[in-house]
Amino acid sequence: MKQLVILILTLALMNSCKDKTENQPKIPVENHQSTWWKEGVLYQIYPQSFKDTNGDGFGDFKGVIEKLDYLKSLGISMVWMNPFFESPLVDNGYDVSDYRAIHPRYGTMDDFQEMINGMKARGIRFVLDVVVNHSSNEHEWFKSARSSRDSEYYNYYHWWPAEKGKPPYRHSLFDPEGGWDYNEATNSYYLHTFAEAQPDLNWENPKLRQEVYDIMKFWADKGVDGFRMDAFQFASKDTTYPEFPEGHEKDFIKWYGMRPQLHDYLKEMYKEVIEPYNVFAVAEGAGSTFQDAHDLVDEDRKELQTAYHFEYVDMSKTPAGYKLSEFKEVFTRWDKEFSEKGWLAIFLSNHDNARMVNRYGNPSPEFRRVSTQMLNTFLLSMRGTPYTYYGDELGMTNIDMPTIEEYVDIDAIGKYKSALAANADMDEFMEVLNYSSRENGRTPMQWDDSENAGFTTGTPWKRVNENYKNVNVAAQDKDPNSVLNHFRNMVKLRNNNKVLVYGDYQIIQEEHPDIYAYTRILDDKKMLVLLNFSDHDSNIKLSEGNSNNEILINNYESLNINEDLFTLKPYQAVVVSIN
CATH class of the missing domain: 2.60.40.1180 (Golgi alpha-mannosidase II)
Incomplete structure (x- = not known):
């Protein structure tokens, strides 16, 4: 009763x-059509932290292969994997030196093929992380380009001739010295939006664009179903390089992102790759206005398919946390804007953010389970494609890193140097960094309560969270009330009810x-x-x-x-x- x-x-x-x-x-019909990338649930894998099979302390393809049945058990239908290309690893693989080769730490091309074939056999599609706003400075293109202005690859990058004087200031997200770096052999400066080891590619050059499309086709021919375009809203540049006003870097996207030519490139990419291969693409970022986002993803634009914006993840960057009223307002506003046209990704964490439960829930032993379940219920019941980050199906939490010596991430180290140069309160800075660093979201996956959480038989590249004895797959798998099984139940509910997709x-x-x-x-x-x-x-x-x-x-x-x-x-x- x-x-x-x-x-x-x-x-x-x-x-x-x-x-x-x-x-x-x-x-409307556009949002009500049956589409696999709308109806699916995406699971993001940070490969070097997922499962190591050879004892070198880094995750590998064979580790993913070993856990394919686990992925199937989650009910997810897509996997997005962070970069595994050949790379000097200045930025953990987001500095690519060969777009058609795999870094040996992850395995071989045969391993890759076995992995995605295993996914497809289990009804799981594969989304590739494509890093083409910039390359590594160890890429053959750049090594040739920096040797001479006469190189056929010189115009694959952005250069400022030294004879024109000092280039206008450009902010770098990873380099406190700014976005230009001098190259003696060519007597010119090259542009880098991120680290100096990540020179920006020149999308204004049609030869460069064709190179990128050919790379995407190479992977689509191997069975890749979709592409996540890293930092792509910055790919187009204003090549007149005007002087930006002082303090402009505080509104970085407005000044550096969404240049008008970007849409021409995306339409070209759609025609060359997306449409003929029947794949989908999502770009990191959605501009700074709703119009920017719609211009990227509305179906009649024939550009991208899903908007991936950061407004709600940006509201919880400090230990002060966020306000539920703001959280509701942001999600409601974005849903309303995309209720008739376009499509959204729904997420609360990824490889560039701290753990979801620390930022939006409660990581204490008393409330970690229920608050993570609550957050996963939210993600899987909203309109849009849910993106869940590895470990969030368990309620993995931040680790404690109070000193800068523990950090290996170029982003954290760059911010630390900038804070020092600005005479910031370093105790306060470290408190915020410890809370918000993306290294919190990159710790090894917690499989069981054995040494190193069953992630590796060697020394893990990043130390395992101390709570792995209690927070792990083996402990939760058979517990009907666990975070893991709650996640599985929510995915099943969403998969079986289109109202949670299109409603x-x-x-x-x-x-x-x-x-x-x-x-x-x-x-x-x-x-x-x-x-x-x-x-x-x-x-x-x-x-x-x-x-x-x-x-x-x-x-x-x-x-x-x-x-x-x-x-x-x-x-x-x-x-x-x-x-």
């Missing part, structure tokens, strides 16, 4: 927003300080999602309704009702089918 009352009161919440939802427009989203009681509540509606299917983002019980007041409801997901054993109040426990997550 109590469960019946719960369901009656749950529908009442749905009825309370009936006037808001009944008048919502029907989902209209409507927020409920947006002003509620603790609870994020919304409905998903598609044709005659309705689902209600209730998420308590707080570490205490929180109530939503309900009115009368009927009992034709079914509770599909609940990360607690029960729901609490007291007269007309629906009480959610700390970080409780509930999904209800409204019939």
Whole structure:
């Protein structure tokens, strides 16, 4: 009888927003078409941290092959893997020296082929990380280009002749000295948006563009199903190199990203690669306005297929955390903007951010499980393609790195040098870095409670999180209440219910300080999602309704009702089918 009352009161919440939802427009055809990259769940693998099979301390393709059945057990249908190309590894592979070769630490081309064939046999598609805003300075193109202005590859990069004087200042995200570096052999400066070892490629050169398309075709011929375009919003440059105003680097995307020529290049890429190979592409970043994002991904543009923006991941970069009201507002605003055209990636973490549960949940032993379950419920019940990062299906957490000597990441080291040069409060800087560093999200996968969490028999490239004895796959696999099995259940629910893919989203009681509540509606299917983002019980007041409801997901054993109040426990997550 109590469960019946719960369901009656749950529908009442749905009825309370009936006037808001009944008048919502029907989902347009573009967003309602059956498309594999919309309906799938993507799982991101940072390969050097996933599974090591040869004892060198770095993950490899054979390690992924060993865990293919695990990937299938998650229910995911796509894998995006960070770069594994030949590279001097200045930026962990985001500095490519040969786009058609594999770094030996990961294995061979035969290993790669076995890996993706194994994925396809299990219904999993493969998304390749393509790094073509820049190359490594060890790439044969750049080694030739820097030797002479007469090199056929000189114009594959951006140069400023020294006889014109000092080049106008350009900010570098990894180099406190700026974005130009002098090359004596050519008496000219080359441009690098990131590290000096990552010279920017000149997309204005049609020969360079054709080289990139040929590289993409090479991998598509090997069975790659999609491409993630790293830092691609910066690929087009204003080659007049005007003087930018002082302080412009604080609005980096506005000044360095989304130059008009970018769309010409993407349309060309679509015609050359995306359409004929029936693959999809997502670029890192979506510009600085909604119009930028739509211009990238609306179907009639024939450019990219999915917008991957950073507004909500950028709101939790310091230990001060974020406000739920802002979190709701950002997700609701972006969903509304893309309700009729275009498509979004939905994510809370990746290789460039700290762990999801530290930033948006509660990593304490008391609440780590339920708060991670709550966050995964959110990701898998929103409109858009969910991107989940390896280890988040377990609730992996940040590690503690209070001193700069523990960091190997070029981004962390560059920021530290910049802070020193600016006479910043270094204690405060290290507190923020310890909380937000992307190295937190790159620690080895925690497979079991054996030495090094079962990741390697050698010395891991990065130390394993101390909590691996309790937070690991083996411990969670057979526990029906674990983060892992909750994740599997949510993926299954999404895979079996198109309403969670294409359904209209409507927020409920947006002003509620603790609870994020919304409905998903598609044709005659309705689902209600209730998420308590707080570490205490929180109530939503309900009115009368009927009992034709079914509770599909609940990360607690029960729901609490007291007269007309629906009480959610700390970080409780509930999904209800409204019939």
